[in-house]
Amino acid sequence: MDLNSCLTFVTVLECGSFSAAAHKLQIPRSTVSARVASLETRLGTRLLRRTTRQIAPTEDGRSYFEQVAPAIRALREANERAMYSGTALTGSIRISVPLDFPFTVLSKAIASFRASHPAVRFDVIVDDRVNDFVADNVDMAIRG
Template identity: 40%
Template sequence: MVDLNDIALFVQVVRSGSFAEAARRLGVPPNTVSRRVQSLEAQLGSRLLQRSTRKLTLTNAGQSLHDRCAGAVDGLWEAGQALIDGSLEPGGIVRVAAPADFFDFFAMEEMGKFMASHPRVRLDFVLSDRNVDLVAEQIDVAFRGGPLPDSGYIGRQLIKADTDGMVASPLYLANRGTPRTLQDLIKHDGVGFGHPSGLVTWRVAGPDGSEDEIRLACRFTGNTAQTLRKAAVAGLGIALLPAKLTRLDLQAGRLVPVLPLYQRTSHGLHALYPSRRHLSMAVSALITLVAEKLSAASLQSGGIVSRSA
C-alpha cells in the first residue's frame, strides 16, 4: 500500500525544486527525502522525477501524480492547521505570476487590505510578461492575458474578451498623414511587441467579417501593453490596443482611432493554476479578490492587458 506521507513528501520536493531544499523545509536529512521518493517510485512502478546535477524534472507520471495529489495535500495541511489554530482562516505562502504592469492596474492598497484580513497569508509576486511554468517555478496562480496555450492548467476567466483597435496620437497623424486603407499602413511606423525582424504582424477583421494580415515596421517596441499605449500617446507610431486600455486617452484626445472599422478580438484575462482538485483557501481567496476588483475596474477604465503574463 502506498504511504500517503511519501506522496506528501513528493509534493514538497516538487515545490522546493530539489531534495536538499525539501529536506531543509521539512527538517530531515536529504538522503532520507531521496530514499523515500525512490521507495514511492518503486511502489508505483514508475519514475516520477528525472534527476540531474542542476535540477529535478517531472516525468509524465510525476506530473500526473502531482496534479492529482497537490490539492489534496494542501487540503489536509489546512485542515490540520485549522484544528490547531481553532479557525478556518487561509494561511501559507501564495506564489503569484502576473504581468509586469499588473500593479499599474491593480491597487497595491487592495493587497494591503487582503493581508490585513488574512494575517496568516504571505504573498510572493513574480512580475513578468513571459509564460512561466507553474509547476517548475512553484507558482500557485498565474494571471494571464492573451490567448491561452493548451497547457493542461485550469483556467478561470476574470475579464471577458473585448476588441482591440488601432490608435495613434493626433501629432503623429498630423506629421505622417491619416491612413485611409490598410495598404496605407505600409508607409507608417507601428508600435508593438518586439520581434527580431523589426516588424509587427496584426490580424484584424474588417466590416464584412473577413480577416486581413497587416505587417508594419516598428522603430519602437516594448513588452507590456502600457508601454505601447504610452509610446502611441507620445507620437511614436500606430498601436493596436484593447479598447478598455485606450478609452480614457480617446476621450481626452490624446489618441484618435485609426481605421476604426478594422478590429481584433482580444482575449481578456484569466487566472490559471495547476490542474488539481482542490485549491488552497489562500489561493481561492486571492483569486476571488482579484476577480472582484478587476471586474469593477474594467467597467470604469482600463482593465488589465498583457502579452502573456
Template identity: 40%
Template sequence: MKLESITTFVTVAQSGSLSEAARRLRISRSVVSERLVDLEKELGTSLLQRTTRKVTVTENGTAFLTRAIRILHEVEEATADLAARRGSLSGPLRISAPVTFGRMHLGPALFPFLARHPEIQMTLDLNDRRVDAAADGYDAVIRHGPIPDSFLVAWEIATSRRILVASPAYLMQHTKPTSLAELEGHRGIFYAHRGGGDWRFVQNGHKKVVHGQSALVLNNGDMMRDAAIAGLGIALLPVFIISSAVRDGSLIMIDIGLTPEQEFIYIAHPDGRNPSAKLRAMAVWLKDTFGSPPYWETEFDEHLTS
C-alpha cells in the same frame, strides 16, 4: 502510501532540488531520496528525472503532483477544522495581496489577528501581479478593484473610493479639467492591470470610459502616486493611497462631476473549495477592523471638513 512521502515529493517538485527539499523539511538528503524511492515503487512509475545538476518532474509526476497538492491541502484543512471544533484556529494559511495595501493597511490589521491565533502559520505574499489562486497554491487572494466574474468566490471586506488627483505643478501648466471632455485631453498615469489607458466613471447608472493620453503605465499604487506628485499627469487613485499627499498639498483633487466606478477590497478563494474556518475568521476580522466605511476614508473626510 505514506503522507510523508507525498509531502517530500511535492516539496522536491516545488523547490527543484533534493537538497533544498531536505532543508525545508529539516531532514537529511538521504531520507528525501528514500521517501521518493518508496513512493515511486508504490505508484509503479517514475515521478522525477534526476541529473547531477537538477531535478525535473516527469509527465506522470506532473499528473500526480496536482492531486498530491490537493491531498495535502485536504489533510491540512481537516486538521485545522478539528482544531476549530476545539475552539482554536491552526494550520497553514497562504495568502496573496497587493503590495501597497498590504504594507499600509493589511499588515497592521493582520498582526493582532495572528497574535490572537498563534497556531496559524501564515504565508503572506505581497505581489501586484494577478495570481491564479488555485494553480499557484494560495488559499485565497486579497485584491483591490472591481469584483470580477471568475472561478473565484469573492467576499467584500471594504469599499474603496477613488479620486482624480494631480500635482499643483501639473495643474499650473494645464487647465484643470471640469468635465469628461476636458479630462480626455490630459496626460494620464494608469494602472497596468486595469486596462492601462482609461478612466472609468458612472453617470446616471451608465459607465463612461475616458481614454487619456498615456504618460506612464505602472503596476504599483505607490509609484502611481509618486509619479503624480512628480507632475507627470493625472491619476485616479484610492483614498488609502493619496490621503496623506492631499493633506500636505502634494496632490490636488479634481472634480469632474462624476463618480468613479465602484471598487472594493475583497478576499477571493477558488470556487468549489470549502473555505477553512481560519480563512472565514480572518475575513470577518478584517472587515470589522477596516469598518464600513473604512477608517481611512472616514479620517480623510474628517480632514476635508476640518
C-alpha cells in the same frame, strides 16, 4: 499508501529540489531521496528526472503531482486549522452569583479574562438560589 512519501514528493516539486524539501520538512536529504524512491517503486514508474543540478517531473510525475497535490494541500490546511482552533478559546461561560455579590469584582475579572480570550462570552445569572449545574446549564457559581 504512504502519505509521508506523497507529501515528500509534492514538497520536492513545490520547492524545486531535494535539499529545499528536506529543509522545509526538517528531515535529512537522504530521507527525502529514499521516500521518493520508495514511492516510485511502489507506483512502478519514475516520477522525477534527476541530474546533479536539477530535478524535473516525468509525464507520470506531473500527472501524479496534479492529482495528489490538492489532497496534500487540503491535509496541510486541515492540520493548520486544527492546531489554530485548539489554541483559541471560544464559547460561553455561565456564572451564577448571589444578589449581594460585588459586581465590580466580577466585571474586572471578566474584563481581564476577555483581554486574553475575546471570543469567550459571559452570561451572568444573579440570584440567591442554589443552582443545579446541569439543569440550569451553569458552568460556575459563586456563593458566600
